[in-house]
Amino acid sequence: MNSGLDYFGESHHILRQTVAKFVEREIKPHVDEWEEAGEFPRDLYRKAAEVGLLGVAYPEEWSGFPSDIFHEVVVNEELTRCGSGGLAAGLMSHAIALPPILAMGTQEQKERFIPPVLRGEKIAALGITEPGGGSDVGNVKTRAVRDGDHYVVSGSKTMITSGTRADLVTMAVRTGGKGHREISLLVVETDSPGFSVSKKLKKMGWWASDTAELALDEVRVPVANRLGEEGAGFYGIMHNFRKERLYLSLMANITAQMALEESVKYARVREAFGKPLTGFQVTRHKLVDMATLVEISREFTYRVAAKIGAGMNAVKEISMAKIFSAEVCDRVCHHAVQIHGGYGFMREYLVERLYRDSRILSIGGGTTEIMKEVISKIIL
C-alpha cells in the first residue's frame, strides 16, 4: 500500500511485516476452521504475546518498545487481514478492556491487571452493554453495593466480546442512584463466586470471536478493583470509546479493501458472455467506485489517527470516521458479493464472510445513530 507514507516509519514497517508473517503462519491456515468452531485456541493469545503484538500501545516496560498510534494502526490492519473480523476482535479484546485501567488505574492496579494480559496468560473483556440497552450507557443497571471493602455486584451484561473465557472484565456498574454520574468502573475477576457465563451467543458475523451474556449474582469485588473515583466510570467509558471507534474504523477500511481486492481478482478471471467481468464497463466502473471509497475512507481515518496521536480530542472526527468507514465497508462488501454472483453467497468465498462481518461495524462501539448524536452536539 503506498498511501499514508507520511504516517509510517521503519519501526512501523518492521511491525507490519512481523504481524503479517504471524497472521500468515499462525492464523490464516486455521481461520476457516476457527470461524466454524466459533472460537480460536486460547493458546493464540500467548503466541501473539510472545511476538509482542499485544503490548503495542502500552508503556515500553511492558511492550518492549516505544509505540505510537500508527503502531496500533498497523497491528489492527494486519490482524484484520487474516480475513476474520471476529478473530481480530477476539484476540484484541484487551484493546478495549485495558485502556481504562491504564488511564484511570493506580500503579498497583496496572501492575496487577495489565502485564498478565499482555503476556497472553489472561484474557480481558469490556463489559458495558446490558440486555436492557447498549446505546444509553448512562442507564447502566448492574448494581454495585458497597459492603466494607467490597462491592456486591448483581446484574447482567450481554454481547461481551471474549466474554465466555475472559479472566477479567472491565465493567460498568451503578454505584449510586440514577444518572451517568453514578456509574463506576470495576475490574471483575471472573473466578469470583456468583459470576457466570449465561450464554454463548450465536451471531451473523464475527464467528471466530466468542460473544457472551454474563450473569452476576452478588459477586464480591474488592473496592481495590475500582478504577478511579466512585462515579467516574462514565467519563472513563467515553474516553475509551475514542480508541475503540478508531479500531473499528480501521477494521472497516481493511475489510472493504479486502472485499475490493477479492472482487478485482475475481472480475479478471470470471467470464460471462464470452469475456471477463472486467470487460463490462459497468463492472469496471463499479470497481473504481469501490476503490475510490476505500481510498478516501482510509486516508481520512489515518488523518484522524494522527490527530488522536498528537493528543487532540478529535471526537467529532473519529465519530465521522466511524460512520463513514462502516458505511463504505457495507457498500463495498455488498458490491463485492454482487460481483461474485452466486459464488459470493457461498461460504468458500471470502467476500461472503466479509459481508457478514461488515454489519457489526456500524453497530458496535456506538451505533451510527449515536455517532450522529455526538456530532450534532458538537456542530449544532
Added chain:
Amino acid sequence: MDIVVLVKQVPNTTEVRIDPKTGNLIREGVESIINPEDRHALEAALQIRDNTGGKVTVLSMGPPQAIDGICEALAMGADRGILLSDRIFAGADTWATSTTLGRAIRKIEQFDLVLAGRQAVDGDTAQIGPQVAEYLGIPQLTYVQKLEVREGAVIAERALEDGCEHIEAPTPVLVTVLSSLNEPRYPTVAGLIDSTRPRAPIEIWNGADLGVKAYEVGLAGSLTQVVKTFTPKGARNTQYLEGSPAAVAAQLIDALRKKEIRLGE
C-alpha cells in the same frame, strides 16, 4: 556454554522461479529469509543458553543485505551477530565458504559448540557443516534431531536412513540440525526494532579482519568452478502400445531391447 550458530540468508524458495533461458534462479523481488534449518539451529542454541548461560553468536557470510538475517536472529534472542562481507568473498564454493567461516570462528575464539543447519535450501550441498568442522579440527555430529548438553560434552540423536543413532561427543563440537529438532520462536517486534539501532551488537568483518588473502577465499579460493547451470530437459516421447496383452508384452520387450535395456538373463 558459548555457541556459534551459522546462519545463511537464502531466497524464499516457495517463491523462487528459474529463468528458462539462463537456467539461473530469478532472485529479483524474491524475499530473503534465514535458511529454514538454521532457525532450528538458532532455537537450539537459545534454549541451551537459556538453561546453562553463556553467549550465542550468529555468524553469516553473505552480501550486505544478509544483515537482515542477523537482525532477525538478534530479535529471536541471539547476543551477538557477525556478518562476513567483502567483495573478495564473492563467488565462493563450499570449500571457500567453509574456510572463511572457519577462520571467523577461530577469531571468535571462545566457543564450545557450533550449530548449523543440515543443508541450505538454495545451495543444497550439506557440505558446509562438515567442512567447517574439518577446518576447525573438531568432531561433527550431523543430521541431529535431538540434542542434550552435559558438562564438557553433547549427546545427540542422529537421524539415519533406517533408524537413529545416539552418540556423545566432547566439546568443542559442531552439530548440524534437522527441522524436527524443535519449534523456532518468532523474533519479537521489540527485538527487531532494537536490532536496527546503531547500538545493536552487530559487527561486520571483511577479509582484512580475518587476515585472509584474496586467493584463499571467494571465487579465487574455490576448488570448483561452475561451468554452466541448466535445467535438464525432461522431454518425454510417449509411445502407446495396442493389442492383446500378449501382443503388447511382446512389443514392449522389443522396445526395451531396442533401447538396450537388459531384462535379466
